Amino acid sequence: MSETYANPLLLGWIKEWLDEARERNSKGAIVYKKAYESMKACPLVFQHPSEAQQLNGLGPKLCDRLTEKLKAYCEENALPMPEHPQKSASSKRASDEGTAESQPAKKPRKARPYVPTLRSGPYALILALATLNENSSQGLTKAQLIDLAQPNCDSSFTAPAESSKFHTAWSSMKTLLQKEIVYDFGRPLKKYALTEEGWEVAKRMKKVALPSNQGTLAFGNQSGPSGDSRLQNSMGGNGTEIIDDEETPIIRNDTQGWEPASDGTVTPIRIPPDSFTVQLVLDNREVRSSKDRDYLTNELHKKGVSPEVRALELGDVMWVAKFHNPTFLSQYGEEGDEVMLDWIVERKRIDDLISSMKDGRFHEQKFRLRRSGVKNVIYLIEEFTVPSDPNSAMAGKYNEMVASAIASTQVVNGYFVKRTKNLDDTIQYLARMTLLLRRMFSSSAGSEPSSNTLSLIPSRQLSSSQSYLTTLERLRGESPTTTYAVTFSTFSALTSKSDVLTLRDVFLKMLMCIRGVTGEKALEIQRRWPTPQAFIRAFEELDPKDRENMVSERMQTLVGRKKIAKVLSKKIAEVWGEDG
Numbered sequence: 001m002s003e004t005y006a007n008p009l010l011l012g013w014i015k016e017w018l019d020e021a022r023e024r025n026s027k028g029a030i031v032y033k034k035a036y037e038s039m040k041a042c043p044l045v046f047q048h049p050s051e052a053q054q055l056n057g058l059g060p061k062l063c064d065r066l067t068e069k070l071k072a073y074c075e076e077n078a079l080p081m082p083e084h085p086q087k088s089a090s091s092k093r094a095s096d097e098g099t100a101e102s103q104p105a106k107k108p109r110k111a112r113p114y115v116p117t118l119r120s121g122p123y124a125l126i127l128a129l130a131t132l133n134e135n136s137s138q139g140l141t142k143a144q145l146i147d148l149a150q151p152n153c154d155s156s157f158t159a160p161a162e163s164s165k166f167h168t169a170w171s172s173m174k175t176l177l178q179k180e181i182v183y184d185f186g187r188p189l190k191k192y193a194l195t196e197e198g199w200e201v202a203k204r205m206k207k208v209a210l211p212s213n214q215g216t217l218a219f220g221n222q223s224g225p226s227g228d229s230r231l232q233n234s235m236g237g238n239g240t241e242i243i244d245d246e247e248t249p250i251i252r253n254d255t256q257g258w259e260p261a262s263d264g265t266v267t268p269i270r271i272p273p274d275s276f277t278v279q280l281v282l283d284n285r286e287v288r289s290s291k292d293r294d295y296l297t298n299e300l301h302k303k304g305v306s307p308e309v310r311a312l313e314l315g316d317v318m319w320v321a322k323f324h325n326p327t328f329l330s331q332y333g334e335e336g337d338e339v340m341l342d343w344i345v346e347r348k349r350i351d352d353l354i355s356s357m358k359d360g361r362f363h364e365q366k367f368r369l370r371r372s373g374v375k376n377v378i379y380l381i382e383e384f385t386v387p388s389d390p391n392s393a394m395a396g397k398y399n400e401m402v403a404s405a406i407a408s409t410q411v412v413n414g415y416f417v418k419r420t421k422n423l424d425d426t427i428q429y430l431a432r433m434t435l436l437l438r439r440m441f442s443s444s445a446g447s448e449p450s451s452n453t454l455s456l457i458p459s460r461q462l463s464s465s466q467s468y469l470t471t472l473e474r475l476r477g478e479s480p481t482t483t484y485a486v487t488f489s490t491f492s493a494l495t496s497k498s499d500v501l502t503l504r505d506v507f508l509k510m511l512m513c514i515r516g517v518t519g520e521k522a523l524e525i526q527r528r529w530p531t532p533q534a535f536i537r538a539f540e541e542l543d544p545k546d547r548e549n550m551v552s553e554r555m556q557t558l559v560g561r562k563k564i565a566k567v568l569s570k571k572i573a574e575v576w577g578e579d580g
Contacts, residue, residue, distance in 0.1 A: 048067070120154075128148035129192060139192050143334070190493070279322040280306075321338065345380050381418070457485065
């Protein structure tokens with residue numbers, strides 16, 4: 001392990017455990033990877049492994065394991081074992097007190113093991129996750145978890161207990177994640193599994209479970225000792241469903257057929273045209289003014305369109321296929337009752353367009369739209385009088401900026417640009433688009449059947465946002481007239497800015513912060529230097545005077561809008577190539 005890291009010994013041991021977990025294909029690999037990345041990035045030198053608990057991903061159990069490893073290392077190399085920071089602090093206080101009357105030190109309060117309340121949300125979730133194999137790398141989706149957990153919980157996982165409250169039993173998942181009882185992984189479809197500490201909780205529940213003939217929880221065919229009376233009392237009572245490991249399925253039977261194929265191919269599911277209706281969805285930030293927030297909704301209602309208003313991860317307006325049967329998607333292991341259609345609108349007023357070009361949002365939004373995989377992107381530009389003298393140089397500059405932005409959006413990005421006179425004209429356009437899409441996908445429409453076919457891409461068959469884009473490209477090539485879509489929740493996860501970003505995503509966003517680095521240029525730089533570390537090392541290997549032209553010279557084979565000029569190369573070097 002490189003000595004450049006603050007804690008090479010601890011980092012090396014975590015790396016060993018990570019490699020072992022990967023060889024066993026154990027779910028613990030995700031836990032160790034999180035701990036490894038935190039330790040690797042930490043600049044602080046720890047005198048004792050217990051101090052590492054302040055890092056994300058290193059809990060008490062892992063730190064205890066590191067402590068045991070350090071003890072063995074010190075004994076083997078005849079080195080003194082570092083003193084625990086709590087003990088050293090208490091001894092220091094004792095020496096500072098000098099002649100003060102000695103008092104017996106308080107025994108540190110032992111942290112009580114986590115005990116979920118009988119038939120509570122955490123209790124049911126742990127039971128459901130414990131149906132997985134402990135050494136498996138599998139996880140359960142939210143929909144699968146709710147189906148398995150609901151019979152063992154008195155509260156609903158989908159509806160609040162009271163109309164005045166918003167929390168459901170699912171809200172307890174946040175507590176389990178914070179306590180590191182459960183961890184989540186996977187994108188776009190998030191899955192959940194028990195951590196090592198979570199399995200300890202599940203095993204404690206198993207030990208104190210009374211025999212099945214007494215009417216309480218029983219795991220498998222074994223009945224453990226009665227154990228802690230407090231825990232036993234908390235799990236007492238009659239009527240609790242008996243859980244049998246051998247009979248409980250790991251994954252619901254109706255979803256087993258939709259797991260990723262071994263060859264990486266994706267099998268879309270054809271959606272019957274009479275099973276859904278086309279629904280307009282508005283972003284909740286699309287308002288006329290702060291005092292008139294319902295104007296768009298009310299005017300659309302007058303035109304026969306009832307929009308749904310919610311927070312959208314991407315775009316300002318989109319259309320979804322909303323199923324008549326809310327449980328239609330659940331038979332395929334999917335969440336919700338909506339499928340994203342291939343149309344999205346980014347609405348800009350002229351003043352907002354100019355502002356977004358100044359602060360860089362314009363290019364970032366177009367880049368995210370490109371990464372979304374949506375085929376029909378509509379850039380709707382709403383006329384708005386810019387408050388300036390029309391004959392002034394500033395007005396001429398603004399007009400030139402807008403004209404350039406529109407041309408770039410049409411020619412470079414290939415998006416359809418729609419210009420409207422005002423907000424009312426925009427509302428009229430959205431209403432017409434909604435009615436047009438309804439006719440396109442209606443089973444009674446007179447168009448050819450192939451022109452209005454909708455197929456669902458199962459979320460379980462997608463491993464990443466890149467696999468989603470690759471799958472879309474392949475399927476559209478095979479059948480250009482079919483609309484291939486994912487569920488609304490999956491689309492939101494794929495396009496979320498706040499979701500877990502890959503290193504590639506972060507690197508691209510960092511590059512695009514430099515004025516002049518467009519999405520296309522950032523992609524080319526990332527292909528040449530895959531990570532920020534590789535990019536910085538490339539600069540460090542050169543003399544300072546040669547760094548300015550490094551990017552432009554090494555990427556001189558690029559042409560058109562991907563080409564990086566020497567002026568831009570110098571800007572990039574000023575940010576990434578400066579020493580220190």
